Every structure is written in structure tokens, then in C-alpha cells.
Amino acid sequence: MRRLLTCAFLLGASLSACGGGQSFHTQILGQLTLPAGGTLDSIPPITGLTTIDFNQNTDMRNVGVTKDQLSSAVADSVQVVIVSPSTQDFRFLDNLHLIAKAGTQEAEVAQKSGIGRLSLPAPNPILGLDTNSTELKSYVAATATTFLLRGGGTPPSVDTSIAVKVGIEIHVRGY
Numbered sequence: 009m010r011r012l013l014t015c016a017f018l019l020g021a022s023l024s025a026c027g028g029g030q031s032f033h034t035q036i037l038g039q040l041t042l043p044a045g046g047t048l049d050s051i052p053p054i055t056g057l058t059t060i061d062f063n064q065n066t067d068m069r070n071v072g073v074t075k076d077q078l079s080s081a082v083a084d085s086v087q088v089v090i091v092s093p094s095t096q097d098f099r100f101l102d103n104l105h106l107i108a109k110a111g112t113q114e115a116e117v118a119q120k121s122g123i124g125r126l127s128l129p130a131p132n133p134i135l136g137l138d139t140n141s142t143e144l145k146s147y148v149a150a151t152a153t154t155f156l157l158r159g160g161g162t163p164p165s166v167d168t169s170i171a172v173k174v175g176i177e178i179h180v181r182g183y
Contacts, residue, residue, distance in 0.1 A: 110150035
């Protein structure tokens with residue numbers, strides 16, 4: 009009887025693995041410049057993260073899937089790095105929010121508060137935002153998706169170039 013139950017369990021596990029789909033990780037990258045004396049209420053667009061068509065995403069194409077095959081997409085990492093000047097740190101920021109936008113629909117993907125107190129020294133400090141486990145399937149499946157930053161604090165004293173890296177775990181329905 010025990011052997012029969014073991015065989016039944018293994019057969020069930022094998023069958024569920026066949027139709028369960030697959031998952032993979034992709035990374036999208038962008039960059040922006042915060043102008044000296046500007047305002048953090050209106051952070052410039054992130055070049056490379058505007059009007060994204062995920063059917064053109066290299067990782068999706070390499071796996072051979074299209075965005076209509078998605079069952080889930082969740083950002084699992086977001087990093088913001090000051091690229092230049094080398095003397096700039098994050099003390100000017102109080103908070104930062106990464107937002108996904110498709111059409112009129114928006115959702116917060118990641119955020120961080122108390123940034124100025126984190127003591128992330130120059131040069132090129134890396135700030136990890138806290139992801140919210142927000143389901144991004146409808147954004148990734150949209151015709152065009154944009155990721156944007158919103159923040160609070162004081163503007164930097166010099167033009168500051170920032171790179172943004174978003175890691176997304178994508179789950180695809182089984183074929």
C-alpha cells in the first residue's frame with residue numbers, strides 16, 4: 009500500500025510539473041538626470057523605462073513567450089544608483105516610489121522612506137527599494153508600460169544622473 013501511495017504521489021507531481029508553466033527573471037534598465045534646483049514632485053522620465061513593449065523584451069523572446077501567455081509578473085528587486093557626479097550621495101532624498109503605469113492605470117511597485125538617514129556614501133551609492141509584491145501582469149501585458157519615479161526631499165545641488173534597475177519574475181502559463 010505504501011508503495012502504491014508513493015507511486016501515485018510521484019505520478020501526480022510529474023503531471024502537475026508538465027502543465028504548471030514556467031518562470032524566468034528579466035531585468036529592465038533606465039536612466040534619468042535630476043536637475044540641480046529642480047523639484048522632486050516632478051522627476052523626469054526614466055529613459056529606457058518609458059513605453060516598454062514587453063513582447064520586445066530580450067528575455068521573453070529568448071524563452072519564446074509573448075505577453076499574452078503570462079500568468080503573473082512581480083518586481084522582485086529595484087535598485088537606484090547615483091552614476092554621477094561621483095561626490096553625490098542620497099542625503100537629498102526623503103522618500104522614493106517606483107510606479108508602473110499603463111494608460112490611466114497606475115500601481116506602486118516599490119518604495120523607500122528615510123533615505124537621507126541611510127548613510128549610503130559616495131561614490132556611486134546603491135539604494136535598494138522595498139518591493140510591494142504588486143501584481144504587474146496587466147502592466148506587462150499592456151501595449152505600452154512606463155515606469156516612473158516620484159519622490160520627496162530637496163533637489164540635489166548639482167545635476168545628478170541616476171540609473172534604475174528593475175528585476176521582474178515572470179510566470180508563464182503551461183503550454
